[in-house]
Amino acid sequence: MEKEEIFKNLAKCVVDGDEEGAKKWAEEAIKSNIDAYEAIMNGLAEGMRKVSELYEKGEYYVPEVLLSASAMNVAVEILRPHIKIDKATKPITVVLGVVEGDIHDIGKNLVKIMLDSAGFKVIDLGKDVPSMKFIEAVKEYSAEVVGLSALMTTTMPGMKKVIDLLIKEGQRDKVKVIIGGAPTSWDYAKSIGADAWGKDASEAVEIVRRLIAK
């Protein structure tokens, strides 16, 4: 089977949220001796990029994105053991979490899906994360980027707390900070000293790439 053909089918299965198809084409990729990393990046990630586009255009909503992600995950599970590990290049590491007191994690999960699929290493701290946990994770994983999420006006101040702690702990210069979540804005991001603000999950990959390139 042609490589490009398999990539195209993997991408399509992600866009359609077709788990069975994703499983079938991932197995086909292995059988045809296609590089697993390439299959993820050129097939699955390409599909997720399309999903992100459809989400931004308002054609896809959260249920559709979640379904696409679960199709992608089925294929990733099959392909992952076959990835040839290249020790020379360390992937960009992003620490991600919902700030303390806030349990709304769908937005954060969507961002994780997008970043995962684009090949970043995502350290997901989950929801309701104590501020200090972010700093510990940045140190432990030598992360380049921190992503903070909040969905409530009442928990938003937790973002500033994390940034202040990064400064206090001497880590602020080592990482870029991105914030996002319904009540946040670019103005708010600037006011608390963040580097970037994402309107929604569809912007995540582009913003991280832009920040890292700086």
Next chain:
Amino acid sequence: MAKKEEMTPFDRLMTAFELKKPDRVPVTPFVREWAVRQAGFKFSEVMTNTEKYVYSQLYAIRKYGYDMVLDLLAIHAESEAMGSILKIPEDAAPSVDIPAVNDYSKDLPKLKIPHPRRDGRLPIILEGIRRMKEVLRGYIPVMGYVQACWRHTCMLRGTERALLDIKKNPDQLKELLEIATESLIVYAEAVVEAGADLIWVSDPTSSGDMISRKAFEEFVFPYLRREIRAIRRMGAKVFLHICGNVNDRLDLMANTGADAISVDEKVDLARAKALVGNKVCIMGNVSPSVTLLQKTPKDVEEECKIAMEKAMAGGGFVLASGCLVPAAVPGENIAAMVEAAKKYGFYE
């Protein structure tokens, strides 16, 4: 230039809900944790103490003079009474930690319709409504809160799983929606009986930021319509609040049978008024997280003025916050909102 108020807050709000012109635009900032903090309590204290919660509402409305008191709303009490386990922070609203329905085949048959006077925190809330009504006696309207059926379903199942169920388990999801709707109608009856003059039905997870119009039509609308129509038949007015981008479903919101729809700053009030203003009262949409929280009283006044210019003509409009007011909002900003209604909101 200050005009004289000729109506009680109760008559003012009800008149607007009937799409008519009151003496002036009613003003209803949605204050829960804000009032709690104003009164000097922490949120976790009022979760179990009717006295303190009622005091916070009465204290704040006496001091600021807006047009409606609120029960202890949006704490997922209905879902808690059906088995979802809450996490309660010291000074913030609780959230669902462990949803009741994990495995459909195992957990659905176990779900019971709660007894409003016995189960979970429901009796505490009902007692709060009863006490507020006793004090206010129809002078200031008492708002009782009942979750929307889709919201309740999300709080029983976990929002992310419920969203995925739309695609993966639609039949079981509908079964859960069915139970959720039935249970809310039973609870609503108790809320109305306790003295609520109007019911806030709120559904933050059904906006266009979450699900498509098509999904709304299939998984939200039929159940929501049933719930709202049932509550109206009990004699209470109903306002439906969905925050977020609902521009593509304002018509559906109006068709649920609600007396009023409440929207946030993602909706243009003039457009809402033009589209459905002949059918429902419009409530909105002062930004709680930007304007009320971060700006000055002057900015609040300006935003309120614009809102009224857009939607007060002909009556059927309530100046409200776009969603719940954060605890940290300065008192002078709520005062500015009330003042704006008195300054620009009088009808000829």
